Amino acid sequence: xxxxxxxxxxxxxxxxxxxxxxxxxxxxxxxxxxxxxxxxxxxxxxxxxxxxxxxxxxxxxxxxxxxxxxxxxxxxxxxxxxxxxxxxxxxxxxxxxxxxxxxxxxxxxxxxxxxxxxxxxxxxxxxxxxxxxxxxxxxxxxxxxxxxxxxxxxxxxxxxxxxxxxxxxxxxxxxxxxxxxxxxxxxxxxxxxxxxxxxxxxxxxxxxxxxxxxxxxxxxxxxxxxxxxxxxxxxxxxxxxxxxxxxxxxxxxxxxxxxxxxxxxxxxxxxxxxxxxxxxxxxxxxxxxxxxxxxxxxxxxxxxxxxxxxxxxxxxxxxxxxxxxxxxxxxxxxxxxxxxxxxxxxxxxxxxxxxxxxxxxxxxxxxxxxxxxxxxxxxxxxxxxxxxxxxxxxxxxxxxxxxxxxxxxxxxxxxxxxxxxxxxxxxxxxxxxxxxxxxxxxxxxxxxxxxxxxxxxxxxxxxxxxxxxxxxxxx
Numbered sequence: 001x002x003x004x005x006x007x008x009x010x011x012x013x014x015x016x017x018x019x020x021x022x023x024x025x026x027x028x029x030x031x032x033x034x035x036x037x038x039x040x041x042x043x044x045x046x047x048x049x050x051x052x053x054x055x056x057x058x059x060x061x062x063x064x065x066x067x068x069x070x071x072x073x074x075x076x077x078x079x080x081x082x083x084x085x086x087x088x089x090x091x092x093x094x095x096x097x098x099x100x101x102x103x104x105x106x107x108x109x110x111x112x113x114x115x116x117x118x119x120x121x122x123x124x125x126x127x128x129x130x131x132x133x134x135x136x137x138x139x140x141x142x143x144x145x146x147x148x149x150x151x152x153x154x155x156x157x158x159x160x161x162x163x164x165x166x167x168x169x170x171x172x173x174x175x176x177x178x179x180x181x182x183x184x185x186x187x188x189x190x191x192x193x194x195x196x197x198x199x200x201x202x203x204x205x206x207x208x209x210x211x212x213x214x215x216x217x218x219x220x221x222x223x224x225x226x227x228x229x230x231x232x233x234x235x236x237x238x239x240x241x242x243x244x245x246x247x248x249x250x251x252x253x254x255x256x257x258x259x260x261x262x263x264x265x266x267x268x269x270x271x272x273x274x275x276x277x278x279x280x281x282x283x284x285x286x287x288x289x290x291x292x293x294x295x296x297x298x299x300x301x302x303x304x305x306x307x308x309x310x311x312x313x314x315x316x317x318x319x320x321x322x323x324x325x326x327x328x329x330x331x332x333x334x335x336x337x338x339x340x341x342x343x344x345x346x347x348x349x350x351x352x353x354x355x356x357x358x359x360x361x362x363x364x365x366x367x368x369x370x371x372x373x374x375x376x377x378x379x380x381x382x383x384x385x386x387x388x389x390x391x392x393x394x395x396x397x398x399x400x401x402x403x404x405x406x407x408x409x410x411x412x413x414x415x416x417x418x419x420x421x422x423x424x425x426x427x428x429x430x431x432x433x434x435x436x437x438x439x440x441x442x443x444x445x446x447x448x449x450x451x452x453x454x455x456x457x458x459x460x461x462x463x464x465x466x467x468x469x470x471x472x473x474x475x
Contacts, residue, residue, distance in 0.1 A: 113448020164192025188410025315353030
C-alpha cells in the first residue's frame with residue numbers, strides 16, 4: 001500500500017558488494033564507504049551512552065519517566081532516551097556530538113528541516129519586538145489569511161498552543177452547534193490527550209500500551225464511540241444508533257503508522273455525516289500543509305465542517321488552530337457563546353515561524369517533497385519484498401510495517417511484529433539513522449533531505465534488515 005501515487009518513480013535498486021555491504025544503484029552509484037568514520041562514530045556513541053545514562057537518571061528525578069512526552073522514551077525499543085543537543089538541516093546531533101539522519105522531524109513540524117535560515121530570521125525579528133503581548137497582533141491576521149487561502153473548507157481560524165487544545169475546542173464547538181453530546185472516533189487515531197478523545201488512541205498511547213481508562217470518568221468514556229478505521233458498516237451503525245455531535249477522523253491515519261483511507265472512504269464519511277446531521281471534523285495536525293498545499297482535504301477533494309491543525313502551522317514552535325466556515329466559527333467567544341481562550345494563543349514567535357514556513361511551501365516545494373517521498377518509498381518497498389514487510393505512504397510520510405500483510409486499520413497495525421521493529425530501530429540507530437521509536441509512528445520526509453541521504457538510509461536499512469531478520473542475531 002503506497003498511498004497516492006504521482007506515477008511510477010524510478011526504483012532504487014539495492015545491490016550488495018563483494019564484502020556484503022550494500023551499494024545503491026541510483027545513477028550516481030553512491031557507495032556506503034565510511035569505515036573510519038563509522039569506527040569514530042561508534043567510539044563517540046559509546047562515550048555518549050555513558051553520559052546519556054547519567055543524564056537520564058537525573059531526568060527521572062524531576063520528570064515523570066525522564067521525559068516530557070511519552071513518545072520520547074525509548075524503553076519500548078530497549079533503550080534509554082537519546083538526549084539531543086542541536087539540529088541542522090536533516091540531522092540531529094546528540095550530546096556526544098554524534099550526528100543522526102533525522103526521519104522524525106520533531107514529529108512533523110520541521111518540513112523545511114532544522115534551523116532553516118528564513119524561519120530563524122523570522123523568529124529573531126519577532127523576538128526583538130517582544131516574546132508575548134497577551135494582545136492581538138497583525139501577524140495573527142496574516143496567518144489566518146494564509147491558512148484560509150490554502151484550506152478549502154476554512155474561512156476563519158482560532159489559534160491555540162497545541163493540537164490537543166484545538167481538538168478540545170472542536171469537540172466543544174460541535175456539541176454547541178448540534179445540541180448533541182456523543183463523539184465518534186476511529187480506533188488508533190490520536191486527537192490529543194483530552195479525556196473524551198483519548199479512547200483507543202494511537203501514537204504514544206498505543207506505543208506504551210497505556211489503557212484509556214485511568215483518570216477518565218465513566219460519563220466521559222460513554223460520550224465517545226470508537227469504530228474501526230476504513231469500516232463503513234461500523235460508521236453507519238454508530239451514526240444511526242447515536243445522536244452524534246461530531247465524527248473525528250485523521251483523513252490519512254498517521255498515529256497507527258500511515259494507513260490511507262480505502263477508496264471512497266472519505267467521501268462516504270462526508271455523505272454519512274451530512275445525512276445524519278453530524279459534523280465531520282478532520283484532524284489535519286499531521287497531514288495539514290504536508291500532503292498538499294491545502295492538506296488532505298485538498299488532496300482527496302473532501303471538505304470537513306471543522307479542521308484541527310498543528311505542527312507545521314507553528315514552524316517548530318508551539319501553535320495549532322481550529323478552522324471552519326464563518327457561520328460556525330463565529331459561535332466562538334467573543335463573537336458567539338462558546339467559550340475558548342488561551343494566554344499564549346497566537347504567540348508572536350510561533351506565528352512568525354508558522355508564516356515563514358507556510359510561505360515557503362509553494363507548488364514547487366510539494367513537487368520536490370513528493371519526489372523525495374517516492375524515492376524513499378520505492379527503495380523501502382523493494383527491501384520490504386525481500387524481507388517480508390509492507391510499506392505504506394502518503395506525500396511526505398512513510399511507514400514500513402513489520403508484517404507481510406497490508407495494514408488497513410489499528411488492529412492490523414497492532415498485529416505487526418514489535419520485536420522485529422525494535423531490533424530494526426536499534427540497528428538503524430547504530431548506523432546513524434534517527435527513526436521514530438515506535439511502530440505506530442510515521443517517518444517524516446522534509447525538504448532538507450536529499451537523494452544522497454535517502455540512499456544512505458536505504459543502504460543502512462538493507463544492512464539492518466539483513467542483520468535482524470528472524471533467525472539472525474538481533475542487534
